Amino acid sequence: KAGVTQTPRYLIKTRGQQVTLSCSPISGHRSVSWYQQTPGQGLQFLFEYFSETQRNKGNFPGRFSGRQFSNSRSEMNVSTLELGDSALYLCASSFWTSGADTQYFGPGTRLTVL
Amino acid sequence: DAKTTQPPSMDCAEGRAANLPCNHSTISGNEYVYWYRQIHSQGPQYIIHGLKNNETNEMASLIITEDRKSSTLILPHATLRDTAVYYCIVTNRDDKIIFGKGTRLHILP
Numbered sequence: 258k259a260g261v262t263q264t265p266r267y268l269i270k271t272r273g274q275q276v277t278l279s280c281s282p283i284s285g286h287r288s289v290s291w292y293q294q295t296p297g298q299g300l301q302f303l304f305e306y307f308s309e310t311q312r313n314k315g316n317f318p319g320r321f322s323g324r325q326f327s328n329s330r331s332e333m334n335v336s337t338l339e340l341g342d343s344a345l346y347l348c349a350s351s352f353w354t355s356g357a358d359t360q361y362f363g364p365g366t367r368l369t370v371l
Numbered sequence: 372d373a374k375t376t377q378p379p380s381m382d383c384a385e386g387r388a389a390n391l392p393c394n395h396s397t398i399s400g401n402e403y404v405y406w407y408r409q410i411h412s413q414g415p416q417y418i419i420h421g422l423k424n425n426e427t428n429e430m431a432s433l434i435i436t437e438d439r440k441s442s443t444l445i446l447p448h449a450t451l452r453d454t455a456v457y458y459c460i461v462t463n464r465d466d467k468i469i470f471g472k473g474t475r476l477h478i479l480p
Contacts, residue, residue: 261414290468292470299470299471299472299473300415300458300470301470302467302468302469302470305467313466313467314467315467345412347414347415349414349415351464353464354464356401356403356463356464357403357420357422357464358464359405359417359420360407360415360417360468361417362407362414362415362416363414364413364414365412365413365414367412
């Protein structure tokens with residue numbers, strides 16, 4: 258099976274712009290989670306989608322949003338970019354069952370905000 | 372806040388067993404212990420998980436104490452490629468997954 262894919266892999270934006278990142282989960286996986294990783298804060302949970310519905314949400318401002326499509330592919334959007342949004346954005350997919358459920362991570366999108 | 376406590380770093384000689392501890396004293400009865408590792412800015416990689424019994428797979432062994440308040444990940448024969456940050460996570464997957472700082476494992480040649 259193909260793994261989780263994320264596009265683009267690298268992105269450079271300027272302050273005030275908005276950005277959309279894409280994630281294609283492993284075939285058959287219906288849950289997609291997004292994480293932000295920075296040197297200072299580590300890996301932080303952004304949100305999780307299952308069957309096109311947001312299941313959980315982390316403590317990020319409303320500038321961060323996401324959605325999931327009927328084919329389980331997901332996008333996340335960051336509006337009005339700030340310098341502090343520079344980070345590695347990771348997507349993970351899982352089949353999702355309550356209890357034990359392994360997440361499989363993509364390679365990430367490295368966003369640089371200038 | 373993360374539900375687990377791990378040492379920030381550890382060293383292990385190549386070829387020896389690496390034993391990575393994790394404390395999760397507030398674990399609930401329906402929460403699993405998961406281990407992931409991240410090699411230099413790649414996406415985290417799943418290693419192993421368990422509920423209360425010890426588990427073993429081709430990568431590692433997971434030893435969970437009887438009271439489930441702590442666990443140890445064992446890499447039986449560490450190689451240089453095992454150099455990574457190892458994350459211990461406790462979750463029942465109905466809740467959001469919270470990563471802590473992890474343990475940076477250095478394998479020494």
